[in-house]
Amino acid sequence: RFLNSETLLIVSMGLCLGMAVFSVACGVSLALGAFVMGSILAGTSFAERIERITVPVKDLFGSVFFISVGMMVNPTIIADYWMPIFILSGVVIVGMIFFGTFGMLLTGQSLRVAIESGFSLTQIGEFAFIIASLGMGLGVLDAQIYPIVVAVSVVTTFTTPYFIRMAPPAARWVESHLPQKLHFLIDRYSESATAEQSVVKELWRSLLKRYLWRVVLYSMVLIAMCIITQRYLIPFALGVFPNWGRLLGTVVALFLMTPFLMALTYPASKNTERKRLRECNAKFDVPLIIMTVVRLLIAMMIIVYLLSSVYSMAVGWTLGVLLFIALLMSYSKTVKARLSKIETRFIDNLNERELRRSGAKNSLVPNMHLAYMTVGYDCPFVGEQLKNSGLRSRYGVSVSSIQRGNNMIMVPAAEARVFPGDILGVIGSDEEIQALLPVVEADNDTEAPPAVDNVRLTSVRLREDSPMVGKTVVTSRLRETYEALLVAVQRSDCYIQADAVTVFAPGDVLWMVCDVDRVKDI
Structure with missing residues (x-):
């Protein structure tokens, strides 16, 4: 927050490129490192500011990338290898339609949605170029493959809009020709997959999600x-x-790794969840025991791997097992409470942006939170005073502050207005804040609107039978009916600055700023 735009741009790009170099040094992809750092920066509270200042750099390099890709399309190679390009394009189109449709059906979507989704995936994108370049760099792909991949991407990109247009008719044809029994099974599976889950299933889903998140996160660290x-x-x-x-070095490394090892090995379930599962299912302990064993094995293998890489396999296994036993003996309530606080702070830091937006961890009193949300351009009360916005009467929340650029308005008055880009400090319950978020942040998009090409200065010559003849500027209702602004009236070789009572005559040329598509109406 203390960096100006130039320094923040340099720091952001330096972090991105530095992580890319570090990922190559670790033996993984250059693109993976840049992606990871981008994901990290996107999770900060200042992601919008970083995005705004890096967009020009992204646009520049994006243009260079796609221009270079276009220059790699060699017409001679396309002519020489038209058969492999044609076959690969067909494989991509047919394969994506089949697997995309089948995958969507497995997730419980309806047949129409599944087919339309499959038809919209019939192309390979620019990431295929990265994979092909990596394959050539590793020597596992022939140099001739790259222009073929580029050609397949170009062909499938051009055909995708037509397949998207063909999706609804194809869905109707399949629905009309599909056997009734199979149609019944798909509909029944879709309804059962999308139906509301029971309390136990929801509890298991939450528990497994937390378990996988903890294992993956701490294992990566x-x-x-x-x-x-x-x-x-x-x-x-x-x-x-x-x-x-x-x-x-080994002792320092193990000391720094200890909090993460303990967090990895401790149970992911809470006492209340285990009690609820015990009431619903007597065999709930089996999956929990398996999950615990898997976590313990992962922690032990990481310790053994570190010690084996530093010393030898025998030393690694011996010391690793002993240290792991000592780790298990640390299961005390004091250590658990301390590590729980550390883990909570760690997770909160990762989710700082979302927590700040929803106010989930910013409790003022029980069930009352302070959230900060950015006003979008389509917010229904943009430009309204707070007293007329309905925030209190309709949504039950109170506005504690308005941040507008570098200005902070604390406890704004009822006459204060709300504008796009304002950051509102809102006090309310979880339900009220969650209901208000999509309303306040409606169309929170910083992309520039498309340019208007049809509005320009144009002229219309009035014929004898024109409905404008004999009317004044006021009675012609150019502004109200045709959305046209009259600039001047050309009569013979003279230009008249028309006023409200100027009467149009045959042969007059009306110079207006309007949509040229509506000139024929005038």
């Missing part, structure tokens, strides 16, 4: 710490302490 230890920490420690550097 721990693996990254292992890689940093191998590549940087151990060599640095050996350079400073040749005799004790390996041991010192």
Whole structure:
């Protein structure tokens, strides 16, 4: 928040390029590192500001990328390899229609929605170029494959709009020719898949989601710490302490990894959830035990991997198992409470932007939260005074502040107006804030509106039978009826600045600013 736009742009691009270089050093894709850093920056509270200042850079490099891709389309290669290009294009189109439709049916969508979704996926995008470039760089793809991939992408991109247009007729044809029994099974499966789940299923879904999120998140953090230890920490420690550097680096790494190892091994379920599951199902312990064993094995394998990479396999397994047993012995209420607070803060930092927007973690009193939401251009009370906005009477919330650029209006008066881009500090319950968010942030899009090409200065010559002849500027109702602005009236070689009582005569040329498509109506 203390950086100006130029410095923030340099820092953001530096972080992006730095993560890309770091990902290559770790042996993974260059694009993956840039994507990861973009995801990290997108989760901050200042994502909109970063996005606004980096859009010109994105547009510049995007243009260069697509122009370079277009220059790689070699007509000679297309003519020489028209058969593979034709076959691959057909495989992409047919395969995407089939697998897209089948996948949507499995998720419980209706037959019409599934077919229309499958028909809209009949192309390969620019990411295929990245995969093809990586394949050529690794020597697993022939250099001739790349222009073929580009040609297939161009062909399928041009055909996709036609397949999207064909989707509704194709859906109607399939529905009319599909056997009744199969039609009944699809509809029944769709209804059952989209029906409201029971309380137990919802509880299991929430528990599994939290479990997977914890395992993936902390495993990634721990693996990254292992890689940093191998590549940087151990060599640095050996350079400073040749005799004790390996041991010192390992101890420091394990010390830093301990909070994440404990968070990974502790249960993802709460006492109330286990009690609820015990009431509903006596065998609920089996999946929970399996989930616990998997987490413990992952934690132990990470410890063994780190120690084995630093020392040897025997030392790694011996010390790894001993350290893991010591880790299990730390299951005390005090340690659990402390680690729970650390984990909560860690997750809250990751979700800072969404929490600030919804006010979920900003409780003033029980069930009353302070949220900050940005006013969109389609918000229904844009330009209205607060007393006329209906925020209190209709939504039950109160506005505590309005941030407009660098100006902060604390406890705004009832006469204060709301404008697009304002950040409203809103106090209300969870239900009230969630109901208000889509209303306030309606069409919160910073893209520039499309240019108006048809509105320009044009002229109309009045014939004898024109309905405008004999009328004045007022009675002709050019502005109200035709949305036209009269600039001047050309009579012979003279230009008249028409006033309200000027009468139009045959042969007059009306110079107006209007939509040229409506000139024929005039």
